Amino acid sequence: MSSQKVEFVETPGSIVRKCPGTKHHICCGYQTIDLVEGCVLSCSYCILKAYLRDDTVRISCNPESIIAELDGMIDSTPRHILRFGTGELSDSLAIDRRYNLNRFLVDYFGKKKRAILELKSKWADFRHLLPYLNPYTVISFSVSPQRFIDAEETRTSPIHKRLKAARLAQDSGCFVGLHFDPIVIYDGFERDYRYLIADIGRILDPARILWISLGTLRFPPALYGLLLERRRRYLLTGEFIRGEDGKYRYIKTERIRIYRMLYRLLKDIDSSLFIYLCMERADVWKEALGIDMKDSEGLIGLFDERVKNLYGGTL
Numbered sequence: 045m046s047s048q049k050v051e052f053v054e055t056p057g058s059i060v061r062k063c064p065g066t067k068h069h070i071c072c073g074y075q076t077i078d079l080v081e082g083c084v085l086s087c088s089y090c091i092l093k094a095y096l097r098d099d100t101v102r103i104s105c106n107p108e109s110i111i112a113e114l115d116g117m118i119d120s121t122p123r124h125i126l127r128f129g130t131g132e133l134s135d136s137l138a139i140d141r142r143y144n145l146n147r148f149l150v151d152y153f154g155k156k157k158r159a160i161l162e163l164k165s166k167w168a169d170f171r172h173l174l175p176y177l178n179p180y181t182v183i184s185f186s187v188s189p190q191r192f193i194d195a196e197e198t199r200t201s202p203i204h205k206r207l208k209a210a211r212l213a214q215d216s217g218c219f220v221g222l223h224f225d226p227i228v229i230y231d232g233f234e235r236d237y238r239y240l241i242a243d244i245g246r247i248l249d250p251a252r253i254l255w256i257s258l259g260t261l262r263f264p265p266a267l268y269g270l271l272l273e274r275r276r277r278y279l280l281t282g283e284f285i286r287g288e289d290g291k292y293r294y295i296k297t298e299r300i301r302i303y304r305m306l307y308r309l310l311k312d313i314d315s316s317l318f319i320y321l322c323m324e325r326a327d328v329w330k331e332a333l334g335i336d337m338k339d340s341e342g343l344i345g346l347f348d349e350r351v352k353n354l355y356g357g358t359l
């Protein structure tokens with residue numbers, strides 16, 4: 045694990061925020077709890093490298109204020125089942141065993157029973173939380189082929205450990221999430237993703253996968269220059285365009301091709317899997333998945349329906 049500097053800070057303003065999303069793209073209505081700013085895993089493509097001022101990991105240390113913010117947001121939004129996550133500006137689990145950051149949130153959501161907490165990670169150790177987990181905490185992992193992990197996510201857990209940890213979460217009574225993000229084009233990536241999805245079908249119980257996201261590689265210009273400088277060959281294969289949000293991403297025809305392939309492979313595991321696209325336009329939803337997703341409110345409604353169906357009358 046990295047020896048980066050860690051600071052506990054009193055963060056001014058709100059810690060609980062709506063995901064900023066992308067203009068003209070469909071957003072899932074996610075809410076973020078920015079407990080930690082900065083990440084010890086330091087993946088080569090991490091967008092934080094373009095946004096944060098230095099490598100220091102800063103931890104907000106005011107649980108009472110955070111709970112007050114959560115109460116206000118949840119109680120004022122009765123129409124939807126809100127989904128919160130601590131993995132926007134950091135990894136949810138990478139330093140959690142050392143600093144015990146998520147325990148109060150796990151307890152809070154278990155008692156509140158009106159919203160969901162997602163702990164999203166590339167670090168496959170949450171055993172310290174096992175005695176406290178409840179159905180309102182979703183353990184999620186970013187998933188990529190091991191060849192890509194070896195090249196670009198060198199400080200993270202290998203994929204077999206992530207999938208093994210996801211199965212442990214399922215066996216402990218939790219739902220899990222899987223995030224294919226970033227999906228990256230490189231020589232042989234189609235074969236590697238077929239093997240990865242086959243492993244998912246073999247190891248995990250599809251009935252306890254709450255959601256799966258698909259999102260292709262995208263990054264701001266500041267990070268593009270860094271990737272060129274460091275010659276990240278896995279990250280610079282393929283043809284890029286600059287989108288409306290200013291970020292570089294693969295051309296639309298390639299994104300559609302990739303989403304179609306992964307969607308079909310995942311649906312072959314279980315046709316009832318809930319699969320969504322991260323930050324894509326309505327036309328990509330239609331062409332890639334055959335889903336007429338008109339706007340963000342439509343996707344949020346599908347999340348509400350999914351959660352209610354799996355949780356029954358407990359939410």
